[in-house]
Amino acid sequence: MINGETKIVGLFGHPIEHTISPNMHNIAFKHLNLNYIYVPFNVKPQYLKSAIIGAKNMKIVGLNVTIPHKVNILNYLDYIEDSAKLIGAVNTIYFEDNLIKGYNTDGKGALRALKNVTLVKNKKISILGAGGAARAIAYELILDGVESINIINRDFNKAEKLKNNILSNIDCNIYVNNYDNLNNIIPETDILIDSTPVGMYPDVNAEPLVKSYMMHENLIVNHLVYNPIETSILKEAKKANATTISGLDMLIYQGIESLKIWTKKEAPYKLLKERLIKIL
Ligand SMILES: NC(=O)c1ccc[n+]([C@@H]2O[C@H](COP(=O)([O-])OP(=O)(O)OC[C@H]3O[C@@H](n4cnc5c(N)ncnc54)[C@H](OP(=O)(O)O)[C@@H]3O)[C@@H](O)[C@H]2O)c1
Structure with missing residues (x-):
């Protein structure tokens, strides 16, 4: 149940309609009894900068970023973790200590x-x-x-x-x-x-x-x-x-790693797999 204390995370992408990340994360939040919600945001490339600044100002906790933003997002970050720097792409954002921090959980x-x-x-x-x-x-x-x-x-x-x-x-x-x-x-x-x-x-x-x-x-x-x-x-x-x-395992584990960055909790792989197989 969404209330005044619900924390928001989400996904920036374009297009975004095909994503099953909201299903996955919202199942995990419910299972972990966390008052969080994961929302898809359809962000066109020309609005990436204003969207990321808006997300920070709205106290969104964190984001996944997907096609076509994984490389361009590097321009708007205050900190980039070492392996994301090597990879040259970021798929996870965490707004922490007033900083925009970038990580890559795909690999x-x-x-x-x-x-x-x-x-x-x-x-x-x-x-x-x-x-x-x-x-x-x-x-x-x-x-x-x-x-x-x-x-x-x-x-x-x-x-x-x-x-x-x-x-x-x-x-x-x-x-x-x-x-x-x-x-x-x-x-x-x-x-x-x-x-x-x-x-x-x-x-x-x-x-x-x-x-x-x-x-x-x-x-x-x-x-x-x-x-x-x-x-x-x-x-x-x-x-x-x-x-x-299957690629489903990578999808689930990159999600588990992102969720861990935002909440410090480990989401349940087995449950997510069972539920996502049904959805797919
Ligand atoms: N499971 C997950 O969590 C997850 C995460 C990320 C990506 N993926 C999937 O992984 C795939 C690749 O993603 P990406 O971001 O790396 O895409 P990408 O940057 O567009 O790279 C695609 C690669 O596939 C090659 N390719 C495309 N069509 C081909 C064909 N018909 N025959 C041989 N090679 C072909 C391309 O070769 P050329 O360089 O010769 O064009 C290119 O090297 C996508 O299907 C994506 O959905 C899954």
Whole structure:
């Protein structure tokens, strides 16, 4: 029940209609018995500055920021946490001590989703795609001590740029490859992360980028797409008896990490997963 003491958090994005973050956070607040509400705000790019200042002045507690604001928001922050600085993007804002503080929980969420099923330290990782999500995850995996990362992308130059950016900040084993080379890379891979939208609703029958015959049963396959929960590449992974992780786990854990920044409480992963599967 909303009353005079209800604290507000929310999401800045544009468009925003598809989001299930309000469902997730409001379920968590109810379960944790916290007098908070999570509200979606449709903020056009040209209004980001006025909206963030307005949110601070209205004593909103915190925000998630999503497409198209994750990079531009950096211009309006008083403090940026180290890993968000490396990633170059922020998805969580916390208004604290009259400051606008920025964090990135995307990569941390992905890492927690992986750690639910395996250790990542010393593992060989292959990432399909070289966009914002790939960048966030690559940095978190490297900071967590993976053995190596192979980035495979259609646009080779974009993958090279990501590799060079990471190497300019951290000494690590990072390589770039073409899809033509997948046959050689996958047998050597422990964890395959598909960070492309291939197979995302409504294009659910799109040809997966890796087929089952290339996979092996010790492989862990994580697609970041969560709608559908089981995408075409995860179906291929099941055929190969590989372990699968849906993008829903990353979504839930990045939300859990944001909620923790705002409230210092840990939201219940299992309950959120059960409820979000029903909603999706
Ligand atoms: N579960 C979660 O919480 C979560 C969080 C963030 C993102 N995501 C999902 O992750 C995906 C990527 O997000 P993003 O922010 O990284 O997007 P992005 O910055 O636009 O990057 C997308 C990447 O996918 C590649 N790609 C797109 N279509 C492709 C195709 N048909 N074949 C091969 N590669 C293709 C692009 O390759 P090129 O560079 O060659 O164009 C690019 O490298 C999205 O589907 C998003 O919904 C999920």
